[in-house]
Amino acid sequence: MRTPVIAANWKMNLTIDEAVTLAQKITTSTADIADKEIILFPSFLQIPAVSDIIKNTNIGLGGQNVYFEGIGAYTGEIAGYQLKDAGCTHVLIGHSERRHYFHEDYETVNKKILQALACNLKVMLCVGESLEERENGVTEMVVVDELESAFQDVGINKLQELYIAYEPIWAIGTGKTATPKDANHVHKIIRKTLTRIFNEEAAGQMRILYGGSVKPDNIKSLMQQEDIDGALVGGASLLLESFLSLVNYNR
Ligand code: 13P
Numbered sequence: 654m655r656t657p658v659i660a661a662n663w664k665m666n667l668t669i670d671e672a673v674t675l676a677q678k679i680t681t682s683t684a685d686i687a688d689k690e691i692i693l694f695p696s697f698l699q700i701p702a703v704s705d706i707i708k709n710t711n712i713g714l715g716g717q718n719v720y721f722e723g724i725g726a727y728t729g730e731i732a733g734y735q736l737k738d739a740g741c742t743h744v745l746i747g748h749s750e751r752r753h754y755f756h757e758d759y760e761t762v763n764k765k766i767l768q769a770l771a772c773n774l775k776v777m778l779c780v781g782e783s784l785e786e787r788e789n790g791v792t793e794m795v796v797v798d799e800l801e802s803a804f805q806d807v808g809i810n811k812l813q814e815l816y817i818a819y820e821p822i823w824a825i826g827t828g829k830t831a832t833p834k835d836a837n838h839v840h841k842i843i844r845k846t847l848t849r850i851f852n853e854e855a856a857g858q859m860r861i862l863y864g865g866s867v868k869p870d871n872i873k874s875l876m877q878q879e880d881i882d883g884a885l886v887g888g889a890s891l892l893l894e895s896f897l898s899l900v901n902y903n904r
Contacts, residue, residue, distance in 0.1 A: 657876065658816065658860050658883030659900045660692040660777065661890030662717065662745065663699075672699035676706045678893045683712070683900055690860075690883075691900060692777075694745050697731055704740025715743030715777065718751060721764035723771075733772030744769045747803060748779045749822045759802035766803055770811050777816040777885070778803050779864070780843070784823035792821075793842050800846045812855040816862060817843055818885040824865025826887060833874045833881070836863050840880035869898040876902055 667675065672695050683691055692713035695703050704714055720730035736744060746769060747762040757765075762778070769776050780799040782792040796819070807815075819839055824830050831839070840861045847856035863875050864885035875881050889895040 655858065655860050655882045656688070656690050658690045658692060658862055659896075659902075660694065660713075660715075660818075660862060660883065660885045661896060662694045662748070662864075662885055662887050663696060663891060664717070664750070664887055665696055666891055667695070667699065669699050669702055672696075673702050673706065675891070675893060675896075676703045679896060680706055680710055680712060682893070682897050684710070686900060687711075688903075689900060692743055694743070700736070700739045700741060708740065713742045713775070714740055715745055715774075716741050717745050717748065719744045719746065719765055719769050719772075719774070721761065721768045723768065733769050733774055736774060737772050741774060743775045743777060745777050745779065745818075747799070749781055749820060749825065753822075759799070762799075762803050763805050766807060770807065770814060773814075775814040775816065777818055777862070779818045779820050779885070781820040781822050781865070787821065787823065792839060796839060796842060797846050800843065801850060804850050809851050809855060812851055812859065816860045816883075817847075818862040818864045819843060820864035820885065822865075826866070828866050830866045830868075830871055830875070831863070833871075833878050836875060837878035837880050840878070844880055867899065869895050869902075872899050872902040 694715045694717050716736040719733050746765045751757045766776050780796050782795040786795050821831050844856050860882040862883035862885045863881050867884040867886045868889050
């Protein structure tokens with residue numbers, strides 16, 4: 654059985670005070686939830702304060718990005734060991750906003766994953782096609798390429814530390830979601846690809862999250878799909894009420 658994961662990507666939103674308040678409320682309101690994994694991805698500046706709040710809970714904490722070099726003269730970047738030092742357990746890598754606005758290519762994503770794993774951070778790798786790619790019928794090719802390139806040289810012993818988030822780019826922040834059936838179809842392709850890259854047992858255990866306009870009114874039907882193991886949520890994770898109803902989708 655794969656424990657469902659509900660992850661909040663706060664992106665470039667909230668002040669430190671706002672992040673603290675939201676994290677405090679999430680922590681108290683989810684204290685009795687044992688059947689799901691919750692992970693928060695605040696912006697870098699909020700991480701130390703959020704880390705203080707969630708320590709001694711089961712809530713995971715992650716950076717939204719990491720640099721692929723270990724340490725040194727890389728002005729403006731954040732290293733994996735610094736994320737770890739600030740209390741992070743996880744890191745998001747390859748989000749489409751990073752790939753597109755900041756031109757992160759396959760090689761960069763792969764190097765970031767290797768560095769993050771070397772720092773004992775759990776990696777949530779984002780993959781997904783653009784609208785144009787979907788319309789051209791190359792969704793499968795895009796997703797398979799993203800997975801194969803990202804996991805080059807990643808050892809099989811690291812698999813418990815990996816999550817995949819399938820986020821079709823056209824569904825992010827647009828209010829459009831993939832239908833549960835369409836999303837599940839891509840999740841199956843992802844799991845099949847992971848089986849090929851690693852092995853069946855490992856692929857069967859990996860959590861594959863869906864992301865892209867997940868809201869309280871559509872999460873249930875997404876989570877009912879066999880290969881959808883969680884949600885990576887942007888907009889709806891910024892408000893306490895909607896985030897809690899996402900976490901409580903099955904109650
Ligand atoms: P939205 O939930 O705002 O569509 O964002 C999805 C996302 O990009 C999460 O990483």
